[in-house]
Every structure is written in structure tokens, then in C-alpha cells.
Amino acid sequence: MQFAVIVFPGSNCDHDCYHAVKDVLKQPVRFVWHKETSLGDAEVVILPGGFSYGDYLRAGAISRFSPIMRAVTAHAREGRPLLGICNGFQCLTESGLLPGALKRNESLRFVCDDVWLKCETSRTPFTCGIEPEEILKMTIAHGEGNYFCDSETLATLEENDQIVFRYVNAEGDVNPKSNPNGSMENIAGICNLQGNVVGLMPHPERSCDSLLGGEDGLRMFMSVVRKVVSS
């Protein structure tokens, strides 16, 4: 199953994603430079973390005008799996493929830490192998991960089962102490209405090897392989 990792000027988790897919998941993957216009035969597309265009203006604001984003948008509209990690999530909200926005962390500090996440839905291709309420450990590293949307949008997200992950403590409690960045309702990741487009601030690609502190992120990649193979 072919994966594509989009590379913007300033992406810096592209190689982590590539490694996770190629060496750990053992699936074919290639980099797609942002100036390209086609995704080829890619079945799964990943927008990686980093600082595309140096976060100029707002994180993710400029990358959405890259030529490849037209093909990425078409891929999403066709209902195929698209994952935005960290800066990739910011790019998805800026481009309107996911609702809401990611503001500066409430603490104004860049946060680099391991966090606990509660999976809220198994209906996305990236969480179909994870049970709702399951607790996973992943890494975060961001300065602008403070999820915000208006109250109407928040109600829609809840109603349509579009909240994918929340920050929790090790016991699975959603509370302000387990919220690393001030996100509304401890939201760490969401999906679009259809469920095929998922964005999250934590880094599943950095949690694919026990040597690096955990393998929980691999569950997301294994989920999408299972989903695409079975469909």
C-alpha cells in the first residue's frame, strides 16, 4: 500500500514519518515535494510536522497554497485517508479541510513531552484498530497546539463524533491538569465529517519503536493499513 509524505520547505518530521512507514510498518512510501502536482498512486497521504514556510503569518497558513495541496484536497474529497500531524494538522485547519484553528499554547511555551491520549472514536481509518476509551501514550512538541473553535462548531464536532483524541492523565481523566496547551475540551485530534481526514498535534510517528519510548503511535499506522486492505 503506497504512502506519500508531503514535504514543504521547513517540514522537519518528514523523515520520521518515512521511517515509521518504511522501516517499522514495512509499507512502500515516498516523499512528495510540495511543488509537485500529483500524488501518483498514493493511497494514504501524510502531512508531516515541522515549520512549513517558517510558520510565517500563522502556522500552516502559507503551505496551503503549495501546488501539491490541490491534489491533497482532491484526495481528501474522494474520501481517502489523509493524516495531518502537528504542523500538518495546522495546515489542514488553515486550508479548511478540518474545522477550527490552532492558537499559541496557553502557557506561551513550546511544550515537548509525553502525553496520554484517550481515543474517542474508532470510525476513522487511523483509529479503526483502537478501541474507544483506550489510552495511548504519544509525544507532543509544539508551540501552537491550542485547539479552538466557536461553540457551534464544537457542538457539531461532539454530535458528529469528530473528536478523535483528548489529552488525559494516565487514568484516563479529562481535566485541566492533563491539558498541555489549553485546547478546548482537551482536544488533541479531530476528523472531518466523513472521518477520512484526521489531524492531531501529538506525533504518532515518533511513538513507533519501544527504543524511542513507546509503540502506541504505530497503532494508527496499522489501523490505516488494515482499513485500506479490507476496503
Place this chain on the structure above:
Amino acid sequence: MPKALVYVTFKAGVLDPQGEAVRGALSSLGFKGVNDVRVGKFIEIELEDTDDILADLERMCQDLLANPVIEDYRIEMADESANGKRR
């Protein structure tokens, strides 16, 4: 050449942590009665004079300069007659 001044700030009701930090710093400097501080962006744009200039600026703000989910914007035209000549 006309120059536009674009101000981008967080919408009312959207918490501005940076503004909050500056407010706290002003208080600790001894300035009493600073109730609210909003930190935003200021963008200067020089552009060709056309009939659509305001409509174009409006679209620039909507599509790129501001994120309408969290930000408001205000467009002003710089005074072109300052010092009796165009700047």
C-alpha cells in the same frame, strides 16, 4: 502608490494568552488600571491603484492575512496627501 494598513487581532471572546502576559507585565511595572491587552499583527501593503482596491484588500484578509475562525481585521488606507505628495 497607495498603501494599505491592515490590523489583525484576536476576535473578542478569543483568549489572547500573549496579551494576557503583556498585561501582567505592565501591572508588575506598576501601571495600574490596565484592564485588557490584545496583541495583534500590523501589515503594510503597497499596491497599484485600481477600482477594486478595497474589495481586493478585503479578499486578501479573508483568504490569507487573517484567519476568520479566530481573528478580526481592520483595513485603513494610509494618508496619501501627507506632505502634499503621494508616498
